[in-house]
Amino acid sequence: MATVIKMPKLGLTMEEGTIIRWLKKEGEPVEKGEALLEIQTDKVNLEEEAPVSGILRKILVPEGAVIPVGRGIAIIGAADEPLPEVGEEAVQSPGNQPEEEQQNQEKTQELKDWDETKARIKASPAAKRVARDNNVDLSKVTPTGPAGRIVEKDVINYIENQKVKATPVAKKIAEEQGIDLTSIKKSPGERITKQDVLKGQTPETPVFTTVCDTIPVSGMRKIIAEKMTKSKTTAPHIYLSLEVDMTKAVELKEKLTPAIEKQYGVKLTFSDILIKAAAIALKENPIINASFTEEQIIIKHEINIGLAVALENGLIVPVIKDADKKGLGNIAKETKILIEKARAAKLMPDDYQGGTFTITNLGMYDIENFAAIINQPESAILAVGKIIKKPVVLDDEIVIRPMMNLTLSCDHRVIDGAQGARFLQRIKQILEEPLEMLM
Numbered sequence: 001m002a003t004v005i006k007m008p009k010l011g012l013t014m015e016e017g018t019i020i021r022w023l024k025k026e027g028e029p030v031e032k033g034e035a036l037l038e039i040q041t042d043k044v045n046l047e048e049e050a051p052v053s054g055i056l057r058k059i060l061v062p063e064g065a066v067i068p069v070g071r072g073i074a075i076i077g078a079a080d081e082p083l084p085e086v087g088e089e090a091v092q093s094p095g096n097q098p099e100e101e102q103q104n105q106e107k108t109q110e111l112k113d114w115d116e117t118k119a120r121i122k123a124s125p126a127a128k129r130v131a132r133d134n135n136v137d138l139s140k141v142t143p144t145g146p147a148g149r150i151v152e153k154d155v156i157n158y159i160e161n162q163k164v165k166a167t168p169v170a171k172k173i174a175e176e177q178g179i180d181l182t183s184i185k186k187s188p189g190e191r192i193t194k195q196d197v198l199k200g201q202t203p204e205t206p207v208f209t210t211v212c213d214t215i216p217v218s219g220m221r222k223i224i225a226e227k228m229t230k231s232k233t234t235a236p237h238i239y240l241s242l243e244v245d246m247t248k249a250v251e252l253k254e255k256l257t258p259a260i261e262k263q264y265g266v267k268l269t270f271s272d273i274l275i276k277a278a279a280i281a282l283k284e285n286p287i288i289n290a291s292f293t294e295e296q297i298i299i300k301h302e303i304n305i306g307l308a309v310a311l312e313n314g315l316i317v318p319v320i321k322d323a324d325k326k327g328l329g330n331i332a333k334e335t336k337i338l339i340e341k342a343r344a345a346k347l348m349p350d351d352y353q354g355g356t357f358t359i360t361n362l363g364m365y366d367i368e369n370f371a372a373i374i375n376q377p378e379s380a381i382l383a384v385g386k387i388i389k390k391p392v393v394l395d396d397e398i399v400i401r402p403m404m405n406l407t408l409s410c411d412h413r414v415i416d417g418a419q420g421a422r423f424l425q426r427i428k429q430i431l432e433e434p435l436e437m438l439m
């Protein structure tokens with residue numbers, strides 16, 4: 001019996017996935033467990049394996065499409081067996097359907113696909129209708145309505161502009177600036193040029209023709225933009241900062257590094273020390289290890305600390321699970337493995353999901369202090385700066401000490417200033433007397 005392959009749910013928070021590429025073509029044999037396609041989730045690209053053996057009879061969704069979890073994307077079956085129905089529509093060979101029925105079905109599917117593809121573009125119902133009737137890609141139409149909304153006249157102007165004879169550069173400038181090319185008068189048969197478009201501009205509507213590069217807002221960058229915007233606009237952030245004398249922490253790192261490297265095969269880093277210190281402080285201050293919902297504040301029993309890792313096209317936060325129950329050696333080893341997997345784009349969803357608190361360290365980039373945006377649904381994030389030797393007053397004397405700035409960003413819906421301050425102060429105490437981490 002033929003099997004419908006559906007968009008898998010590759011993580012607890014995954015709602016949709018992007019099909020990056022099909023690794024098999026229609027008509028090719030597929031073995032169970034063999035890589036069938038590559039899917040982009042909210043953070044990483046993963047190869048999905050075929051759940052059954054057979055022939056890849058039908059690819060239902062093209063490369064580049066964004067598909068909800070659970071929707072059919074392909075069919076695997078025997079070479080000559082009938083194909084099953086997918087959703088409301090039966091997937092059949094064109095030769096098995098009457099021509100009129102086939103055309104109606106294709107038209108219905110085209111409209112359905114069109115609606116799904118354009119659903120995220122802000123446009124009035126009238127604009128969508130005109131665009132659909134004239135096969136216009138709304139992503140190419142310049143909006144003039146409120147809040148960046150495409151209205152009917154925008155689509156009509158776009159259609160008319162496409163009918164006008166104009167050079168490609170003239171059309172591009174007109175589209176970018178929302179210029180109606182029909183308003184530019186030319187002799188019959190003559191094409192509108194770039195100069196004609198520029199002449200029609202007034203000082204109030206300048207034309208910018210600077211050559212530039214563009215980066216599509218998609219994949220990881222799109223997810224980061226959405227999550228950070230949501231966090232900043234929904235969670236009222238408060239920021240708490242203090243300096244830590246890292247003298248004893250530096251000494252501890254120097255003493256433990258050779259032993260940890262010998263036993264675990266990795267070098268101890270200050271990030272590892274910070275993870276352990278934060279884990280201890282979180283256990284003593286559970287409100288920091290919480291999440292906010294409209295109905296309740298959820299205090300997590302597990303202490304799972306995420307460490308922000310910079311990538312070429314964004315960042316990702318792999319998570320050290322149960323950090324409070326692990327020693328510095330195990331934390332150092334696990335952190336190194338996760339960072340290597342992150343930079344090789346080999347993290348699995350379980351590697352970066354389930355975090356309850358995040359640490360972001362920019363000290364290696366010579367950043368002395370900064371404030372980070374909370375990684376929701378968490379309620380706090382710790383920003384770590386560079387360790388810098390500074391003159392400080394100790395016992396009424398000026399001495400040089402390695403100092404490090406910590407800034408805690410808190411969701412004020414969950415954490416009050418005093419609660420955040422006690423937590424940050426506790427981390428300072430642990431780092432200044434770090435032998436506590438070995439107990």
